[in-house]
Amino acid sequence: MDTARATRADLLDPATIAALGRIEVTARWIVDGFLSGLHRSPRKGFSVEFAEHRPYQAGDEPRHVDWKLAARADRWAVKQYEEETNLRATVVLDVSRSMAWSGAPARLTKLAYAERLAAAIALLFLRQRDAVGLVRFDDVVRSSVPPRVRTGQWVRLVAALEEPGAGSASHAADALEAAGRLIARRGMVVLISDLLMDRADVVATVRGLRNAGHQAVVLHVLDPAELDLPQSNEALFVDPESGVEVATTVADVRAAYQATVREALAEWRRSLTSYGASYEPVITDAPFGVPLRRAFSARQEAP
């Protein structure tokens, strides 16, 4: 079992996986590993599903004729199928400057982690014949890829993920609204962000998405150092986005800071889940399999 775990990319150290190749490659490994770890599901093989027969009409494509039925009953009928995609999902990725930060050189930045996670989620969804789109934002919506299930969607998504970002602020509300607009009918929006932004705006937007029938999943990306404070004595802490400076003694405020972070995370969870959204803190030293499973679970619960 240990050997199996060791060969599953979704359970490896994120930095180790990221060092092995580009996003599109590593995302495949991650998804492959993740899927190999799944138990067989009654919904396995979300391809085109048969629905009913109807009498053949002139002009119907011969490939849709049910030849077996014609041979057995001597009756010409055409197969009717369910819709080609099960779900329309959009990954909303925060690419603001605060995301391009790591608490330790050996760790991925929050953005690098989030990009790989977004790619893996998109690929996972695409493997399930779901339409997946991408919205990248910082203080504005930087790029938008509408949800598609076509073959080239994966390439477009990867290309979009490699575009530059890192604006000086984060406005997730606009991006979420844009994501909602990209999904024509009820679907799923996955927000990947460090959530260093106004909670009320985000929650209000998520509420709107939920009211519109969308499933909302919020993956809160955190560097371990943001949970514990960097190891330092006297320091001047500078916010890379706002430029706000705070001078403090780490040892003195660490406990209070940790309590505050715990409280903030609880507030996010409480606010988002009260409107039916899923909320999951994601630590950048955790294997990708962890948030991936959370997103997959949300997908299973989606309409």
Add this chain to the structure above:
Amino acid sequence: MGFLAPLWLLAGAAAAVPLLIHLMRRRAGAHIEFPAVRYLVRAEREHSRDLRLRNLLLMILRVAAVLLITLAAAHPIIRMAGAGHAPTALAIVLDNSLSTSAIAGGRPVLQQLQARAREIVRRASSTDRLWLVTADGVVHGGTRDAVLDAAAHAEPFGGAGDLRAATSRAALLARAAAFPAKEIAVLTDGQATSWREPLALGDVPLHAFMPAAPAPANHAVVAVRAIPARWTPRGAVRARLLASDSATYRITLEGRTLARGIAARDEEIVLRAEPPERGWNAGTVELEPDELRADDVRHFAVWIGAAPAVAIHPLAGSFAHSALDALVQSGRASTGNDMAVVPADEATKLPALLIAPSDPIKLGASNRALERLGVPWRFGAAQHGESVVRAVDSTRALEGVTVSVRYALTRVTGAERTDTIATAGGAPWIVAGARYVLVASPLAPPATTFPLHASFVPWLDDMLSQRLSGEGGIPQEVAPGEHIARPAGVEALELPEGGMTRLTGDSLTAPARAGTYFYQRGTARVGALVVNAEPSESELARLTPQALAVKLGTRAATVFTDSTAFGASVLTAAPQRPLVAPLLLIAAITLLVETLITTPARRNVS
């Protein structure tokens, strides 16, 4: 609380370091880019009161840790009550002076003091260090049983001893011991004469016991002397008594009663005698026994011999002839050849009273005769001019005597010890030694007024009987335990009860028991050592406890007259326990708490 290494307390100044860090906290350190500053701001805003309290607590913990560690480094010790007594260096001073042999309450005072000493020693434990110092200066140390045995078998001393020296010695022993508690216990009869001067013992705790009852009445023979020291053969015994009333006395010589009588208070007893005994003899003056028996007998010694048989040379001078005739007629001398009165140049043997020649031309012959006789003096040049004669000892016999002609006396280097009896013009005029007396002027009025002086005949009698008769020498009177020089030529000491003690070295210690001891050379008595207690030891008046406390000379002196209270006051120092381990434990706990406060909480995100 005390400290074994108090200098480490100075390191407590290091406690100022966390205090200064707390008060002068640097707010500007490294610049750190940190996206979650908003949480930091919120934490400081929402937890400002907690942070202040936390910082204050941390400062207190750090200061406390530094203080505790420095305190532990100073090796503090505290006294623990109710756990026996601390290991104690206890020096017990037992007054066994003569006065403690007085009977009070039906038994000697010394026995009472011994009982108190044994009670103390029995309360001591194996962790204590004990000494017993007696008034005669003897120190007993070692195990508890050894000290207990010494206390039980302490004998009364024959004299006063030196109680102050014994107490000082005890204080020295106690102070020098590396024990957490040090005490001195003094057991004394409180005799005022033993504590004349206050001591200076520092701050060693001292507990003293003295009997509450007043001292018993005492009579004693406080002085006795044979006059002169050598009888030829007549002499006198002079004695002085200490008595509140008349007392019956007896005077003995070699155990034979010379006289009995009753002496009134403060009356001096004088007994004239011409006993038949010859040589060195021991005598006593005795009183009826009272509460202090030891001072009811006082000893004396006297040399008794026949009147000296003197041959006087025709050239000795008419005045010398007349004086000797007077002595012969009074029976103080006789005509014979035991000794001579002779001009130095005519002398052929000793003993002799040698007179300077009347003619300077005989100086050479005189000096040759002196050399031949072994006399370590030589005549020098004649000196003319009147000079006053002064006696070297306390006698006033030569007052008013002047010298007009004298020869300078020069002592031969390296010769035996000599005495200068009188000086003229500051230079030796009459000198004496073994079996000779030498006068530096002719005994004639042109040279000196001495022959015309009234003191001339008694002086001649004294020289013939005291200086030139027999073996010479006078009895030595000493107190028990006194250190004295060993007389030249003495080989042994004859004890009063018989038997002899060989003497070695240049000095000897007087025996502790009173009595007359005779110096011996070969089988002959050549002198006497008379040992008597100090007269002051017969004065039994006691100090009050308050006065004794002052005399004991320590700030921590307490004097008890109640034996129970005294016993309870000794060996009461509470045991001391080191606080190093508890302090280090508390410091470790303090640092642990400080670490727990400052250690980041485990990540708990779900």
